Each structure stands twice: as structure tokens, then as C-alpha cells.
Amino acid sequence: MTGSDALRRVLPVLLALAVTAAPLARYLPGWVVGLSAAMLLARGILLWQQRQLPPRWLVALAVAVPLVLLWLTLRTLIGREGGSALLLLLVGFKAFETFSLRDWRVLLALGFFLAATPLLFDQSPLAAGWLVLSLFSLTWAMAALHGKQPILASLRATLQALLLSLPLMLVLFVVMPRLPGPLWSIPAASATASSGLAEDMAPGSLSQLxxxxxxxxxxxxxxxxxxxxxxxxxxxxxxxxxxxxxxxxxxxxxxxxxxxxxxxxxxxxxxxxxxxxxxxxxxxxxxxxxxxxxxxxxxxxxxxxxxxxxxxxxxxxxxxxxxxxxxxxxxxxxxxxAGNERTRALAASIRARSQGDEGYIRSLLEHFRLENFRYTLSPPLLEGGDIVDQFLFQTRQGFCEHYASAFAFLARAAGIxxxxxxxxxxxxxxxxxxxxxxxxxxxxxxxxxxxxxxxxxxxxxxxxxxxxxxxxxxxxxxxxxxRAAVPILGGRPPAWIMALRQHWLAANFVWQQWVVGYDAGRQRSLFRSLGLGPEVDTAAVLKGLLLGAVLALLPLWWWWRSLPPREPLLVGWLLLAQRLRRAGVAVTSADTPAELLQRGTSLGEADREQLAALLDAYVGLRYRTREEAAPLAARRWLRGVRRFRPSARR
Amino acid sequence: MSWPRWWRALRFRSHLQAWLVRRLPPSAQWTLRHQRIYLLPTSFGWMLLGVALAIWVGALNYAVSLAYALSFWIIGLLLVSVLMAYRQLAGLTLQAGTADPVFAGEVTHFSIRLDNPSGWSRTLQGHLAGSTGRTSACQLSPHSSVWLSLPLATTQRGLLAMPALALSCDVPFGLIRAFAYVRLRQQALVYPVPQADVSGHRQGVSGEGEALSTAGDDEFSHLAAYRDGDTPRQIAWKVLARRDVLTSKRFAGAVAGGCRVLDWHDYPPGDDAESRLSRLAWRVLECEREQHCYRLRVPGAEVGPQPHQREQALALLARYGETP
Known part of the structure; x- marks a missing residue:
């Protein structure tokens, strides 16, 4: 494909790929995303200037460099990060050896696959929104690449196709069986960057969370x-x-x-x-x-x-x-x-004045309550040895880990x-x-x-x-x-913001439970409540598909039967006759424009003039105008008829 | 789009096409209904289906719910594309037009009238089975009709029946191709290739024992449209008075030099039929060019001076030896 026609057809493909890859910028190394974006951009510029592509062997050779770099960065080319980065790089380089319609279509198909990769990292409603955007741009790119329709028609066809396939998707989403486990083992999740609890408990390990x-x-x-x-x-x-x-x-x-x-x-x-x-x-x-x-x-x-x-x-x-x-x-x-001798001495003294293990525990709690301890998120640092001693006798400020640590120590010091x-x-x-x-x-x-x-x-x-x-x-x-605070201004946010936040969180919860978390278990319980069957088996799935097909085909049927917009001249003529009849003019369906004007003499002066103008325009549009110019003028005339409201004369 | 070699080896498509065409009775008019419309994914469609399945497997393995949604949405898109492609052809009415006669070796054009009775516009392509020519694309607005002209290269003189017409479309995405084969009753006349014959043998005026010129110079033959140079004596005044049309009378043997006779037997008995026909065709054209009166004789038929003599004569040559 060459020339400006190619540009018109292919640019949407590059654009769609860029939109699809955008969310990956949050999860992949910056240079992978940057490089791929640069490749797509460069391909677009080559296309714009109608320049030659570099030879294929050069592209194949050049792709080796980022692949090695990727290996060095991530130490893997599979799994979530590795696989996504690999796919993204391949798409970027594939664009550089894309020339024929078939090549572009392969690239576009890769783009659909690429749209799935950000979902491995994030399935929030926002990610779903972006998925819809990606899908729309990819689908539109398909129509544009096909190139047989003007832009507006292809946009409409895209929107129509996506809306019509939405119910089909929903039915398949609900009915197609979900498996309880993976098909093959997934590499164990990496232990990096988790905000979870630490492997042990030292002063500060919880308060930092x-x-x-x-x-x-x-x-x-x-x-x-x-x-x-x-x-x-x-x-x-x-x-x-x-x-x-x-x-x-x-x-x-x-x-x-x-x-x-x-x-x-x-x-x-x-x-x-x-x-x-x-x-x-x-x-x-x-x-x-x-x-x-x-x-x-x-x-x-x-x-x-x-x-x-x-x-x-x-x-x-x-x-x-x-x-x-x-x-x-x-x-x-x-x-x-060994160590923390003062704490051991304290344990011994409390133990001596309390009865039994339970009494000792209660006395310890009493000690914490009465001895002026403070609960704080940023306690003084505990350095060096005997940190329990330091906490119990010097700083006396701590978070839950300080108290739990000291309390467990005190219990053990007393033999409990x-x-x-x-x-x-x-x-x-x-x-x-x-x-x-x-x-x-x-x-x-x-x-x-x-x-x-x-x-x-x-x-x-x-x-x-x-x-x-x-x-x-x-x-x-x-x-x-x-406490929650308004950024910069400080202070507690107003109630309506809190309420809004609650609703947003609730919507997220439903999303998590029913969309992201729609698994084999959920499916089974849904099938039961829908009465499709006690288990998700072949019969139940077939029943569900049949039922769903009926529902999903309704909009399709409606689309199929939808009548085209009627001819404005005809609509206007009927409307005009109706308005005149309402104004007391005896109109028959066989009247010609001239006869209509004749009958309109019973109307007021202004109305009659308006009617004459409308009828004149009608005759012009119906019998004199060349076909090409008609639709717009006819629509304008119809608007004129809609504004025409003759009043009945006493 | 090129097919892989193994696929071509199977020749699935050509077998399918031949089989579909064999089933068709020719008719002057067709309305496309579901019995005639076939739907198959294009290679791009298969590719996208493969992508959807790959995403589905990934969703299964990584338990990514939204990836299921993406996979199913692509499948839904393919299903909707099937309907959209089908709708492009369904209800379309085809009517055979006429084909201009051409000389063998030239390209004839079969014309077909497409009527769109529905309220949506259509984008489709027509292609004649067996033709190596380009497909003709056309756009049909709602409630409109259009003439589609399909070229076909000719090789042989005679009556050429229009081959089966393949109508196809893969809008809007190029994922699904809807196609239909129809056979319309339409024929193109293919004249023999003119072959120069300058031997000059027996080019003489007719009259050697034949009735033509001896029948009298002033014997009325027929009426023809007025040509510059016709004498006032030739003008059919009665016709002019009655119908206000300037018409000339033509008289047998009236043209100076008499009529040439182009005869099948002008050539030695050893010459084969096709070369005789080709040379006769050339001589017909020569006479027409010189506006010379001529008379064409082949065994069992003759075309003398008459309206549309050129077409009649060439048609006679084209259809020579045709079994009735």
C-alpha cells in the first residue's frame, strides 16, 4: 500500500496500538514502553514522508538488542512482566517490517492480544474503561484499514458492531464455564514490592504500614x-x-x-x-x-x-x-x-505481688494502663541492646508492636x-x-x-x-x-465527599465481587439462583447459552429491522397536512400543493404567507432540484414545516 | 492476500466454487436470499479468532476475568460481522443487461443492474468466475440501483455466455466474507478477428451471373437514414412529410461501381473456416470504411445491403457453423 490512501488507512492502526499499549507504561520498565512508542512514531513518520522501510534483516538484527536488554533487566522473558514487555517490543519492531495489507492485519491482531496484557496487572473499573477504549480504537482501525468506507461510516459501523456484540459478550462471560484452577503452573509471584506484613516483627515494622x-x-x-x-x-x-x-x-x-x-x-x-x-x-x-x-x-x-x-x-x-x-x-x-535485666526484675516484682498466671497477666495490663504509656505512630527510635528495657523504662512511647513485644517478653520472663x-x-x-x-x-x-x-x-x-x-x-x-485529610488545606473532608467515597468504594466492591471475582464458585451459585442447574455442566451451559442467545439476539433483531430514516419531504408533507387539518382546513390526501394553497385561504394573513412559502419550496425541492443537493435542503424545509403552526380562525 | 502453499494445494476454494456454480440454473434475474449467500471468515477473521482463543486460554490460566470479557467480545464482534456481511448481500436484485459485441481477443463488458431495495447502503465487489481481470467495486445507496460493468477477455468468435458472477463483500472489518454466485442469462457476440486480405482476388463488382445488379439499377431496396451526399432524388419525401424524418431511399445496384460480393467461395477449397471468416470480416470492415455497397455470402446464408448491415454481417460470421 502506498500514497495518501495508505496513510489514511494505516495511521489509525498505529494510533490504536499506541492507545492499547499506554496502560503498560505503569507496569513495565520505562525504556521498553518508550522504545516501542518511539518505534510506532517513527513508523508513522516514514509513512508520512513515504520513505523506504529498512531491510528486514536489519530489523531482525536490531530487535536482538532490546531483547538482551530486557533479559538483563527482568531476568525473564515469560510470565507477567517479561511476556508483556516481549510482546510490546515485538509489536514495535513488527511495525517496522509491515508493508502489505496482510502485514498490517497481523500487526492489528497482535494489538488485540496486547490489549489483554494490562489486565494481568490491574482489573479495576478504570482498567476496564481503558480496555473498552482500546477495543474501540482497534476495531475502528480494522474498519479504516479495510478502507472501503468513509471515516464517518466506519466510525458508525464500529460503534454499531461493538454495541451489538456487547450482549453476546455478556452472555458468554456469564455462561461459559470457568475452571477452578490454572491449566499449567504459573511462575510463583515475585516477593517484591508488596505492602503486606513483614516476615518478622521489630520496632517500626508495623507502624510503617x-x-x-x-x-x-x-x-x-x-x-x-x-x-x-x-x-x-x-x-x-x-x-x-x-x-x-x-x-x-x-x-x-x-x-x-x-x-x-x-x-x-x-x-x-x-x-x-x-x-x-x-x-x-x-x-x-x-x-x-x-x-x-x-x-x-x-x-x-x-x-x-x-x-x-x-x-x-x-x-x-x-x-x-x-x-x-x-x-x-x-x-x-x-x-x-539474655539481656533486658530491668524488665526481668520488673516481671519478678509484679509476679511476687499477684496471684497465679491470670492474676499476673491482669497486673501487667494494669501496669501498662497506669504507668503513663503513650500510643503513638512515631515513637523515639530504640537503638542498641536491651530494647525492651529502653521502651519500658525510658521512652514509654510505642505502637502496637512495642507493646506486644514487651508484653510477650514480660510473660515469658515470669515463666508463662x-x-x-x-x-x-x-x-x-x-x-x-x-x-x-x-x-x-x-x-x-x-x-x-x-x-x-x-x-x-x-x-x-x-x-x-x-x-x-x-x-x-x-x-x-x-x-x-x-485521619483522612483534604490535601494542602488540611482538616477533615466534608461529609458529602466521605459519602461519595463510600459509594465509589461500594461500587468497587461489587465490581471486585462480581466481575473480577467471577470464578467457578460464583458461577455455580449464580447458575443455582438462575435455576440453570445445580452444577456448571454441559446441560446447564447449553441451557444458559440458549437463554442468553435469545436475550442477546433481541438488540440484533431490532437493528436488523430498524427502518431507515424516512424521506424528509414525505414526512414534512404529511405533517403539513396534519397541521392544516388541526387549524380547521379541510385537506384531503389527494391534494396537490396548489390545491392546498387554495384551501388555505381560510387561514390568517401571516399563516397563509408562510404556507405559500413552504409550498413553493416544496415544489422546488420535489420537482426542480438536482438530486445531489436535495437531502440537506429537504431537511431544512422539514425544520421549517415543524415550526409552522397555523392557528384556527374563528 | 496470498494463501499458503498447502492451502492452495487443497484447492478448496476452487472446488467449492465449481460445485456452487454447477448447481446454479441461469436466469435473467436473481434476488439474493439466504440459500444463495455463503459466509466464510477471511484469513484475517481466522487470525482474530485465534487471538481470541489465545486470550481465552490466558484468561483461564491466570484467572483474569476481564481477559475473558475481551476474548468474548472479540468473538461477539466476529459473530456480528457475519450478520453485517450477510446484510450487505441479502435482498439484492440482479438483472442482466446487454453486452457489446467485440472482436475476438478484445475485452467485452457484461453489464448487470443491481437494485438495492433496502434502506441501508451496500459496498460490494463483482467478479466473473474464470476471469483474471480486476474485480469491480460498487457502492449502492439506500433504495438505488447501479449498473455494474464486468470485463471479460474473449478468445474465440461465437456467442459467449456470461460466466457465473461472484458477488462478494467483507465490509466493515474484513473479517467475514459474504459471497454469492449467480448465473445470469446474458450473451456477448464475439466477431472473428479481422485478418487483412489484400490479395485483391475477385474484388470486382457483382453481376457475374448473379441477380443483383441485373435486377435493375433503380430497383428499390430499403430506406436508410439520410447521409451527406444523398441526392434529392433519393430522399423519401413521403416519409418526410408524414414523420418529419429525413430518410433516403436506397436502390439495389444504385451505388457507383455496383456491390462487392464477399463470398465464402472466394478462397481456395483448402483454406480452413476460421481464416476464411477472419478475412471476410476484414473485407466487411473495409467495405464499411469505404462506405461501399457489399453483399456477404456464406454457405446457407447471405447478408445484402440493409439497415445495420455491418452488425448483421459480422454476426453471421461470428455465428457461422453454430448448431442451431
Missing amino acids: IPSNEPVFTAVFAGAAPPRRDFYWRVMLFDQFDGRRWFNAGVVDEPGGQVLGGNSVSYTLTVVPDKGRVPVLDLPGEVAEGLRERAGMVWRQPRPSDTRIRYRAGSHTGALLAEPLDASHLAYYRHLP PSRVVVGYQGGEYNPAGGYWQIRSSDAHAWVEVWLASRQSWWRVDPTAAVSPDRIEQGVEQAVPAV
Whole structure:
């Protein structure tokens, strides 16, 4: 293809590819996107100036350079980042060896594939909007490349085709079976750049998460939700202390324990697992399908993936975890490294004046409550050794990890087995969506102590003793720095903005639940509620397709039957006769324009003049005008008829 | 668009085309209905279907819900394209026109009238089966008709029946091609190729024992349109008075030098028919050029001076030896 015709046909293709690739700029190395954009631009310029393409072998040779560079940057050419970057580079270079119509069509087909890649990174409503834009520009590029229609007609055909295929898409989306698992194994998610909880708990490891305030997971309760203070979401368990940080030594591996008492609640969680870790409400019952239980009642994915999952779970709030411990376990949960002598002395003194293990724990909580401790997001740094001593006797300012760490230490110092649980506490209820949103700012750490009298673990939250607001109302109330604020101006945003935000979040939640999260499970429950069948099997799918086809074909049928716009002269003539009849003029359907004017003598002067002008124009358009000029003038005449409202004369 | 070699080896399309054409009875007029319209994806259509399936597999594997939507939307687009392509042909009425006679080796044009009875415009292409010529594209506005002229190279004299007409279209996206084959009853007359015959044998005036010139110089033969140089004596005054048309009377043997006789038997018996016909055709053209009266004789038929003598004479030559 050559010449200006080629430019008109091919430029939309380059444009569509640029639109399609644009969202990848957020996720891929800058030079990959930049290079591809430059290639597309350069191809457009070559086309504009009608210059020769470089020889194919040169293009093939040149593509090797960025591929090596890509390997050096990402260390892979497959998977999410690698695959997308590879495809994007190939599209850029392919444009440089594209000449025939067939070549351009191959490029366009690659563009459709490229449109799918940003979805691997983001499936928000915004990404969906961009997908529609990409699809529109690619489809229009197809019509433009075909080149047999003027621009306006091709735009209309594009819009028409996309709108007509939308219901077909929706039907297939709902009905086509979803598989519960992947076809082949996906490379494990990279451990980079996650905003999740850290591998261990040292001073500052949780408080750094708070300002990011990102959504972590949502919970929908079946029936009434428990009170907010019972919202302890377990994620990780740390059972050893090395003088600075708490961590999981991985020695105790077998799950054990039995949940005693408590109020049972059932709920559904939607979460993107963080390295296979998923939250569950304290204390969980039967482990959900597809997940495993690890030591200390925390749940894990057997194979970590970073796609969003949803699972139903049941829990018992306010329950005890009964687990008999033998001597070796007791020693393990009492182990402390050397150091922090003042803390050990404090433990001994409190132990001496309290009765039994439970009494000691209560005395510890009392100590935190009364001894002027402060709950703050930015406590003074704890440097060097004996950090528990420093915290308890000097700084006395800390976040939940400081309190949990010190409390677990104090318990062990008095010979009581203890461990630290890290997860989330609280959540924000969205009344518009009927769900609880848990954010990274809800990250929390608490302690479990083992009571010999009951042979079970008991949850103790020292932060609650220091700052009851944190537990009752959330971190926003307890720490002013976290409160939502208007940028620059400061202050709390007005109520309507908060309400709007709630609705936007609720819409996002529905989107997540029903569009992004439409999986095999959702499909099964939808099929059941639609009465298509108890399972997603061949019969049910066929039934669904049939039913859907009927619905999807309705707009197609309507389009097929849609009548063309009627001829304006005819429409106007009928309208004119109707208006005259309403004004009391006896008009028959066989009247000629001259006869009509004759009958119009009963009208007022102004009306008659207007009628004469209209009829004159009509005769001109009908019998004198050349065909080419007619449509516009006829439309103008029709507008004139619409404005003509003769009044009846007494 | 070129097909891969293995595909061409299968010759699927040509087999299909031959089979479709064989089923068609010729008719003077056709209206395209669903029995006659075939729909197949183009190679671009197949390619896009492949892309949709690849996206679907990716969506399955990575559990990307929106990628399902994209894949299904592309499939929906293909389905809608099928309907859009079908709508371009459905309801179209075709009518055979006439084809101008040409000499063998020239290109004749079959004309077909396309009527669009519907309220939407159509963009389509016509192509004659077996013709290597370019396809003719045409645009039809709503409720309009258009004449499509399709070229076909001729090789042989005689009556050339119009080959099957392939109408196709792949608007708006080039994904799906709708096509229909129709056979319209239309024939083109192909004259023999004129072959120069300057041997000058027996070019003489007629009258050797034949009735023509002896029948009298003033014997009235026929009426013809007035030509410059006709004498007032020749003008048919009665016709002029009655119909106001200037007409000349033609008289057998009235032209100076008498009528030439172009005879099949002017050539030695060894000459084959085609070369005789070609040379006779040349001589007919020569006489026409010189505006010389002539009389063409082939075994079993004769064309004397008469209206449209050139066409009559050439047609006689073209159809010589045709089994009735």
C-alpha cells in the first residue's frame, strides 16, 4: 500500500496500538514502553514522508538488542512482566517490517492480544474503561484499514458492531464455564514490592504500614457482624525473640489445638494473598477449601499466588484455644535471650505481688494502663541492646508492636508461655456495599499467653490497655496523624465527599465481587439462583447459552429491522397536512400543493404567507432540484414545516 | 492476500466454487436470499479468532476475568460481522443487461443492474468466475440501483455466455466474507478477428451471373437514414412529410461501381473456416470504411445491403457453423 490512501488507512492502526499499549507504561520498565512508542512514531513518520522501510534483516538484527536488554533487566522473558514487555517490543519492531495489507492485519491482531496484557496487572473499573477504549480504537482501525468506507461510516459501523456484540459478550462471560484452577503452573509471584506484613516483627515494622492506608481485604458477614472489638484478623504467628525482633523459628510445625466456646460467626473474605498468607478471624473453625492450616491457627495457600481469592470461613469470637503443651513445647514458648535485666526484675516484682498466671497477666495490663504509656505512630527510635528495657523504662512511647513485644517478653520472663500474633484489627464498614473493608492501617500485633490452669491459649492485647480507642474505634481515632485529610488545606473532608467515597468504594466492591471475582464458585451459585442447574455442566451451559442467545439476539433483531430514516419531504408533507387539518382546513390526501394553497385561504394573513412559502419550496425541492443537493435542503424545509403552526380562525 | 502453499494445494476454494456454480440454473434475474449467500471468515477473521482463543486460554490460566470479557467480545464482534456481511448481500436484485459485441481477443463488458431495495447502503465487489481481470467495486445507496460493468477477455468468435458472477463483500472489518454466485442469462457476440486480405482476388463488382445488379439499377431496396451526399432524388419525401424524418431511399445496384460480393467461395477449397471468416470480416470492415455497397455470402446464408448491415454481417460470421 502506498500514497495518501495508505496513510489514511494505516495511521489509525498505529494510533490504536499506541492507545492499547499506554496502560503498560505503569507496569513495565520505562525504556521498553518508550522504545516501542518511539518505534510506532517513527513508523508513522516514514509513512508520512513515504520513505523506504529498512531491510528486514536489519530489523531482525536490531530487535536482538532490546531483547538482551530486557533479559538483563527482568531476568525473564515469560510470565507477567517479561511476556508483556516481549510482546510490546515485538509489536514495535513488527511495525517496522509491515508493508502489505496482510502485514498490517497481523500487526492489528497482535494489538488485540496486547490489549489483554494490562489486565494481568490491574482489573479495576478504570482498567476496564481503558480496555473498552482500546477495543474501540482497534476495531475502528480494522474498519479504516479495510478502507472501503468513509471515516464517518466506519466510525458508525464500529460503534454499531461493538454495541451489538456487547450482549453476546455478556452472555458468554456469564455462561461459559470457568475452571477452578490454572491449566499449567504459573511462575510463583515475585516477593517484591508488596505492602503486606513483614516476615518478622521489630520496632517500626508495623507502624510503617499505617500511612499507606491501602485496602487489604474485605469481609462480608452472613448475619449480624460481631462487635468491632472482636475483629482480630490472624495472619502470622511469631514464637521466638532474638533481643530485637520476634520471628517464626519454624520449629513447631504441626497444627494443633481445639477451639473452646465463643460466638460462632460465618463470613466471606476476599483477599489478594500476600506470599500465600491469608487472614482469618480469631479463632477460626474448619479450614476453608483450597487453604491449609498451619501451627498457631493461621491459614496459608498451599501454592502461593497473587491472584485475588475468595473463601468462606467460620470463626468463634472470644473463644479459647485449647492445646496441651509438653515440657519441650513449654520450654520453647518460655525461651528468652539474655539481656533486658530491668524488665526481668520488673516481671519478678509484679509476679511476687499477684496471684497465679491470670492474676499476673491482669497486673501487667494494669501496669501498662497506669504507668503513663503513650500510643503513638512515631515513637523515639530504640537503638542498641536491651530494647525492651529502653521502651519500658525510658521512652514509654510505642505502637502496637512495642507493646506486644514487651508484653510477650514480660510473660515469658515470669515463666508463662507466650507468643505474638500479627494481623489486622478492626475494619471500616461500608453501608452502601454492606461489607467491611480492612486496610493496611489496621495492621496490628497482639499476644497469646498459655494458661496452665486451662491448658489453653488466651488472647491478650496490651495496646487495648494503653489506648482503648484503638480497639473500639480504630487507628484513625487513636492516632490523629492517620485521619483522612483534604490535601494542602488540611482538616477533615466534608461529609458529602466521605459519602461519595463510600459509594465509589461500594461500587468497587461489587465490581471486585462480581466481575473480577467471577470464578467457578460464583458461577455455580449464580447458575443455582438462575435455576440453570445445580452444577456448571454441559446441560446447564447449553441451557444458559440458549437463554442468553435469545436475550442477546433481541438488540440484533431490532437493528436488523430498524427502518431507515424516512424521506424528509414525505414526512414534512404529511405533517403539513396534519397541521392544516388541526387549524380547521379541510385537506384531503389527494391534494396537490396548489390545491392546498387554495384551501388555505381560510387561514390568517401571516399563516397563509408562510404556507405559500413552504409550498413553493416544496415544489422546488420535489420537482426542480438536482438530486445531489436535495437531502440537506429537504431537511431544512422539514425544520421549517415543524415550526409552522397555523392557528384556527374563528 | 496470498494463501499458503498447502492451502492452495487443497484447492478448496476452487472446488467449492465449481460445485456452487454447477448447481446454479441461469436466469435473467436473481434476488439474493439466504440459500444463495455463503459466509466464510477471511484469513484475517481466522487470525482474530485465534487471538481470541489465545486470550481465552490466558484468561483461564491466570484467572483474569476481564481477559475473558475481551476474548468474548472479540468473538461477539466476529459473530456480528457475519450478520453485517450477510446484510450487505441479502435482498439484492440482479438483472442482466446487454453486452457489446467485440472482436475476438478484445475485452467485452457484461453489464448487470443491481437494485438495492433496502434502506441501508451496500459496498460490494463483482467478479466473473474464470476471469483474471480486476474485480469491480460498487457502492449502492439506500433504495438505488447501479449498473455494474464486468470485463471479460474473449478468445474465440461465437456467442459467449456470461460466466457465473461472484458477488462478494467483507465490509466493515474484513473479517467475514459474504459471497454469492449467480448465473445470469446474458450473451456477448464475439466477431472473428479481422485478418487483412489484400490479395485483391475477385474484388470486382457483382453481376457475374448473379441477380443483383441485373435486377435493375433503380430497383428499390430499403430506406436508410439520410447521409451527406444523398441526392434529392433519393430522399423519401413521403416519409418526410408524414414523420418529419429525413430518410433516403436506397436502390439495389444504385451505388457507383455496383456491390462487392464477399463470398465464402472466394478462397481456395483448402483454406480452413476460421481464416476464411477472419478475412471476410476484414473485407466487411473495409467495405464499411469505404462506405461501399457489399453483399456477404456464406454457405446457407447471405447478408445484402440493409439497415445495420455491418452488425448483421459480422454476426453471421461470428455465428457461422453454430448448431442451431
